[in-house]
Amino acid sequence: MQLDERKRKILQAIIRNYLETGEPVGSRTISKYTDLNLSSATIRNEMSDLEEMGLIVQPHTSAGRIPSDKGYRLYVDTMLEEKEREITELKEMLLEKEEKTEQLLKQVAKVLAVNTNYATMITAPSTHRNKLKFLQLSRVDKHQILAVIVAEGNVIKNSMIRVREYLDDETLLKLNILLNTNLNGLCMEEINLGMIAAIKQKAGIHSDLIGEVLDAVAEAIKADEDLEIYTSGTNNIFRYPELADQQRASDLITTFEEKQLLGHLVEQSLEEKPETGIQVYIGDETRVQSMKDCSVVTATYELGEGMRGTIGIIGPKRMDYEKVVSTLKTLKHQLDDLYKK
Amino acid sequence: MQLDERKRKILQAIIRNYLETGEPVGSRTISKYTDLNLSSATIRNEMSDLEEMGLIVQPHTSAGRIPSDKGYRLYVDTMLEEKEREITELKEMLLEKEEKTEQLLKQVAKVLAVNTNYATMITAPSTHRNKLKFLQLSRVDKHQILAVIVAEGNVIKNSMIRVREYLDDETLLKLNILLNTNLNGLCMEEINLGMIAAIKQKAGIHSDLIGEVLDAVAEAIKADEDLEIYTSGTNNIFRYPELADQQRASDLITTFEEKQLLGHLVEQSLEEKPETGIQVYIGDETRVQSMKDCSVVTATYELGEGMRGTIGIIGPKRMDYEKVVSTLKTLKHQLDDLYKK
DNA sequence: TATTAGCACTCGTTTCTTTTGAGTGCTAAC
DNA sequence: GTTAGCACTCAAAAGAAACGAGTGCTAATA
Numbered sequence: 001m002q003l004d005e006r007k008r009k010i011l012q013a014i015i016r017n018y019l020e021t022g023e024p025v026g027s028r029t030i031s032k033y034t035d036l037n038l039s040s041a042t043i044r045n046e047m048s049d050l051e052e053m054g055l056i057v058q059p060h061t062s063a064g065r066i067p068s069d070k071g072y073r074l075y076v077d078t079m080l081e082e083k084e085r086e087i088t089e090l091k092e093m094l095l096e097k098e099e100k101t102e103q104l105l106k107q108v109a110k111v112l113a114v115n116t117n118y119a120t121m122i123t124a125p126s127t128h129r130n131k132l133k134f135l136q137l138s139r140v141d142k143h144q145i146l147a148v149i150v151a152e153g154n155v156i157k158n159s160m161i162r163v164r165e166y167l168d169d170e171t172l173l174k175l176n177i178l179l180n181t182n183l184n185g186l187c188m189e190e191i192n193l194g195m196i197a198a199i200k201q202k203a204g205i206h207s208d209l210i211g212e213v214l215d216a217v218a219e220a221i222k223a224d225e226d227l228e229i230y231t232s233g234t235n236n237i238f239r240y241p242e243l244a245d246q247q248r249a250s251d252l253i254t255t256f257e258e259k260q261l262l263g264h265l266v267e268q269s270l271e272e273k274p275e276t277g278i279q280v281y282i283g284d285e286t287r288v289q290s291m292k293d294c295s296v297v298t299a300t301y302e303l304g305e306g307m308r309g310t311i312g313i314i315g316p317k318r319m320d321y322e323k324v325v326s327t328l329k330t331l332k333h334q335l336d337d338l339y340k341k
Numbered sequence: 342m343q344l345d346e347r348k349r350k351i352l353q354a355i356i357r358n359y360l361e362t363g364e365p366v367g368s369r370t371i372s373k374y375t376d377l378n379l380s381s382a383t384i385r386n387e388m389s390d391l392e393e394m395g396l397i398v399q400p401h402t403s404a405g406r407i408p409s410d411k412g413y414r415l416y417v418d419t420m421l422e423e424k425e426r427e428i429t430e431l432k433e434m435l436l437e438k439e440e441k442t443e444q445l446l447k448q449v450a451k452v453l454a455v456n457t458n459y460a461t462m463i464t465a466p467s468t469h470r471n472k473l474k475f476l477q478l479s480r481v482d483k484h485q486i487l488a489v490i491v492a493e494g495n496v497i498k499n500s501m502i503r504v505r506e507y508l509d510d511e512t513l514l515k516l517n518i519l520l521n522t523n524l525n526g527l528c529m530e531e532i533n534l535g536m537i538a539a540i541k542q543k544a545g546i547h548s549d550l551i552g553e554v555l556d557a558v559a560e561a562i563k564a565d566e567d568l569e570i571y572t573s574g575t576n577n578i579f580r581y582p583e584l585a586d587q588q589r590a591s592d593l594i595t596t597f598e599e600k601q602l603l604g605h606l607v608e609q610s611l612e613e614k615p616e617t618g619i620q621v622y623i624g625d626e627t628r629v630q631s632m633k634d635c636s637v638v639t640a641t642y643e644l645g646e647g648m649r650g651t652i653g654i655i656g657p658k659r660m661d662y663e664k665v666v667s668t669l670k671t672l673k674h675q676l677d678d679l680y681k682k
Numbered sequence: 683t684a685t686t687a688g689c690a691c692t693c694g695t696t697t698c699t700t701t702t703g704a705g706t707g708c709t710a711a712c
Numbered sequence: 713g714t715t716a717g718c719a720c721t722c723a724a725a726a727g728a729a730a731c732g733a734g735t736g737c738t739a740a741t742a
Contacts, residue, residue, distance in 0.1 A: 026734050039686050044735070062693045062734050134481045140474065140491055148489050148499070150481055156499040158489070234598055238591040250579040253594060257575055367705050380715050385706070403705050403721045 001049055008079075009036060010046050011055055015067045015075045019318045022241070024064030069283045069317070072295070076280050076321050085326040087115050094334050101125075101153075101303070106230050108311070112331070113233025116324060118315035119256065121231045123266055129306030130155060131187050132221070135179050137213070142166055145213060147220050151188065153304050159220030165209055175210065178203055179217065187306065191221050229259045229266065240316040242293055251290035261288050266310045269298040277301070277332055278325055283317055295319050299328040301335040342394055349420075350377060351387050352396055356408045356416050360659045363582065365405030410624045410658070413636070417621050417662055426667040428456050435675050442466075442494070442644070447571050449652070453672070454574025457665060459656035460597065462572045464607055470647025471496060472528045473562070476520050478554070483507055486554060488561050492529065494645055500561035506550055516551065519544055520558065528647065532562050570600045570607065581657040583634055592631035602629050607651045610639040618642070618673055619666055624658055636660050640669040642676040 003011075013034050017025045027043040030036075047065055050056045055071040058064075067075065089111050093104070102124060109122040134150040145161040182199050183191060196218045200211060234256050237243045243252065255261050265286060269279045281287075281296045291314070298312045311331065313324050344352075354375050358366045368384040371377075388406055391397045396412035399405075408416065430452050434445070443465060450463040475491040486502040523540050524532060537559045541552060575597050578584045584593065596602050606627060610620045622628075622637045632655070639653045652672065654665050 024734085028734075040734095041686050041688095042684085045685090048736080058735085060693065062691085062732095064734065134479070134487070136477075136479050138475070138477050138489070140495075144495075146475070146489065146491060146497070148479070148487065150487060154481075154485075154501050156487070156501075158497040158499065160495050160497075232598070235591045235595045238587050238594075244587055246579050246585055249590065250576045253579075254576045257573070365705090369705075381705095382707095382715050382717095383713085386714090389707080399706085401722065403703095403723075405705065 001053055003053070006036070007046055007050060009034070010043060011050055011067075011071065012075065012079050014047075014050075014056060014065060015071065015079075018066055019320060022316075022318060024059055024066050026064035029064070067318075069285075072282045072317060076282070076325075080322050080325060082329075083322070083326050084330060085323060086330050087111060087327065089115075090331060090334065094338060105309070106232070108331070109230050109232040112311070112313065112327075113236060116313060116315075116320075116327065117233075117236050117239055118313050118319060118324070119231065119233045119236050121229055121256075121262055121266075121310075121312040121314065123227050123229050123309045125153070125301075125303045125307035125309040126227050126270075129187050129189060129308075131185055131306075132183050132191070135176070135183060135217070137161075137172055137176055137179075137217070139167065139169075139172060145172075147217050149217075149221060153307055157220060159216065161213055161216040161220075163209065163213065167209065167213070171210065175213065179214075188221055191218060193218050227263065227266070229262050231256045231259070231262075236315070240318075242316050242318075248290075248293065252294070255288065255290045261290070262312070264288070265296060265298065265312065269310055269312075270300060270308060273300055276329065278328055280321065280325070293317060295321075297321070297324045297328060299332040301332050303335065303339045342390060344394070347377065348387055348391060350375070351384060352391055352408075352412065353416065353420050355388075355391075355397060355406060356412065356420075359407055360661060363657075363659055365400055365407050367405035370405070408659075410626075413623045413658060417623070417666075421663050421666060423670075424663070424667050425671060426664060427671050428452060428668065430456075431672060431675065435679060442496075446650070447573070449672070450571050450573040453652070453654065453668075454577060457654060457656075457661075457668065458574075458577050458580055459654050459660060459665070460572065460574045460577050462570055462597075462603055462607075462651075462653045462655065464568050464570050464650045464652075466494070466642075466644045466648035466650040467568050470528050470530060470649075471645075472526055473524050473532070476517070476524060476558070478502075478513055478517055478520075478558070480508065480510075480513060486513075488558050490558075490562060494648060498561060500557065502554055502557040502561075504550065504554060508550065508554070512551065516554065520555075529562055532559060534559050568604065568607070570603050572597045572600070572603070577656070581659075583657050583659075589631075589634065593635070596629065596631045602631070603653070605629070606637060606639065606653065610651055610653075611641060611649060614641055617670065619669055621662065621666070634658060636662075638662070638665045638669060640673040642673050644676065644680045 010030060013030050014025045017029060027040040027047055030043045031038055031040040047056065051058065051065065054068055055074060056065040057068045059066060090108065093107055093111065105122045105124055109120045113120040130151040130153065132149065133152055136148045138146050138148070140146050143163055145163055145167065147159045147161055149157040178199070193215065196214050200214060205211065234253060237249060237252055243249060265281070265288065268287070272279060277300045279298045283295065284292055286294065286296050293316065294314055295317045296312055296314050298310055300308055300310055302308050311328060313328065315324070351371060354371050355366045358370060368381040368388055371384045372379055372381040388397065392399065392406065395409055396415060397406040398409045400407060431449065434448055434452065446463050446465055450461045454461040471492040471494065473490065474493055477489045479487050479489070481487050481501070484504055486504055486508065488500045488502055490498040519540070534556065537555050541555060546552065575594060578590060578593055584590065606622070606629065609628070613620060618641045620639045624636065625633055627635065627637050634657065635655055636658045637653055637655050639651055641649055641651050643649050652669060654669065656665070
């Protein structure tokens with residue numbers, strides 16, 4: 001059986017209606033509120049076909065139809081209408097271009113949650129592809145050296161290194177120069193213990209003490225690789241009865257709190273990255289058990305070369321895909337532009 | 342009417358039973374499972390008295406009794422039995438004494454939540470009473486100076502300062518010495534713009550450029566004053582039917598996410614600080630609307646002079662106060678000891 | 683051949699009624 | 713002062729009945 005234009009229209013009408021109401025849609029409703037001018041009986045025949053094709057399902061015998069995951073997929077892939085959709089509050093926020101990226105992102109997540117009525121998440125741009133810009137060791141007291149590492153985009157890391165013996169000013173200065181000349185401009189990912197070993201060799205360093213310090217620096221650069229995820233609007237899940245029952249809600253809340261499952265989702269969307277940078281996961285496509293009744297829309301934004309972060313919107317399967325996708329598209333571009341200026 | 346020993350015993354029995362089951366307690370239950378050897382009729386008479394005194398209430402005519410807030414208060418104030426209660430996992434964790442206080446605290450919150458089956462929150466020690474230990478300005482590139490500020494307990498702050506003109510090495514070095522000699526050992530709270538102005542004067546600095554840098558340093562020290570609160574085990578609220586209905590759960594989740602309401606609670610307990618450092622808020626005593634059906638037990642710990650943080654456990658009013666209070670007491674001492682070593 | 687009116691049937695939802703049982707308060711006896 | 717006994721209350725559980733949205737199928741229609 002094939003999907004002719006009429007079937008498409010009916011399917012679209014069913015989905016549109018279901019997205020709004022959340023109730024199974026009957027043939028009579030479609031017959032009345034569509035410009036197809038067909039009786040409910042005809043619609044019933046067509047619906048029967050659509051069901052056979054696996055695009056819609058009946059929750060029980062005497063109920064209307066609701067879209068299946070396959071139906072949603074078809075809808076998302078071929079039936080979305082694009083609209084420019086800006087959230088003016090966001091525009092203003094981005095103009096201010098706060099100093100602290102972290103704060104800005106948290107704010108974005110919050111405003112997005114309030115405006116869409118879905119839960120949102122956002123990750124700061126990952127740093128591992130980021131280039132090292134500046135590195136400094138300073139003595140804080142006799143046995144402690146502070147390593148400060150600055151990367152492109154002014155991402156700053158600190159690490160306290162404990163040394164057994166006093167390290168004199170001269171050695172410290174030498175180390176600073178050595179490290180800066182050898183590591184500057186490299187991206188975090190390229191720097192590792194082996195590389196540091198090579199530097200040691202090249203510089204002819206044999207002192208155990210200095211070796212230890214260098215190792216600690218390498219550790220510091222690698223550390224903290226776990227990307228932080230901020231969430232907002234978690235309570236929005238209670239707006240949708242299909243997510244609000246105790247078991248489901250509890251599981252979802254846990255997922256949001258634990259975050260590392262969300263991390264998988266983020267990584268997934270960073271990898272798959274389609275041309276638009278927007279990705280839609282429906283139900284099981286999220287690969288997260290607790291989200292099997294949810295859909296997630298993610299957008300990948302770039303704040304500079306190799307510094308990619310992800311925004312996600314999490315809602316029920318019957319989320320307003322048109323609104324969410326186009327809002328995210330606009331926001332993504334706004335964020336991308338932020339760096340270019 | 343006055344509360345004689347028998348009435349106390351009966352009240353205690355009612356509360357103990359209710360804490361366990363969450364069901365209204367009837368006279369028959371008390372008669373059977375107490376060593377008072379009284380018939381249910383006698384218990385009924387006593388219960389009637391207790392109700393008149395406002396210590397217990399009846400949800401409806403033909404139901405058993407449940408403790409009122411006043412009843413809980415009496416119980417918490419006078420009937421708790423102390424036990425040493427350690428969570429061995431915590432002990433091990435604390436022994437490791439992780440480098441990163443923040444990570445450690447998050448872990449503590451999590452373990453505590455898993456072990457008690459309540460929601461938990463924890464704040465890092467506030468820094469404003471904390472003493473400045475080390476301060477350094479370094480040039481990252483032509484127009485950017487990085488200020489690194491280290492306080493007692495190795496609390497590190499960074500701030501990027503944008504300068505319009507190039508600042509030569511010599512000036513930078515001079516500034517570093519000036520700042521360190523003048524500010525070291527002072528606590529963050531004492532340092533402000535006025536103070537910096539005084540230093541400028543004393544040092545005879547008239548350059549606008551240097552003035553700006555100093556102001557930025559003062560700003561950096563003050564900034565970030567908002568205390569961060571970490572929560573864990575939010576989903577535990579679903580274990581208690583009296584909190585798990587949609588409206589209440591949604592409100593609570595929001596409170597945990599927004600956090601600033603929790604902040605009030607934290608400040609409150611920092612101020613009121615009783616001898617033990619443990620504080621119990623029952624129902625409305627929390628002063629937070631969404632927590633009117635909850636109780637909160639807080640503990641104030643000290644990681645050094647003036648560096649006080651707070652741990653909180655949030656559960657239903659019928660939480661296991663004995664367990665929670667004594668667990669927190671033990672944990673508090675463990676944390677307090679952590680610094681002394 | 684495609685569409686539609688008509689109708690019997692299904693089944694979740696709502697509403698109302700009945701039953702059950704835990705628990706009380708009161709009274710009279712111990 | 714304590715207790716047995718009993719009538720009474722009321723939420724919750726169980727059952728029964730009515731409702732109605734929606735379907736599938738058949739036969740008539742264009």
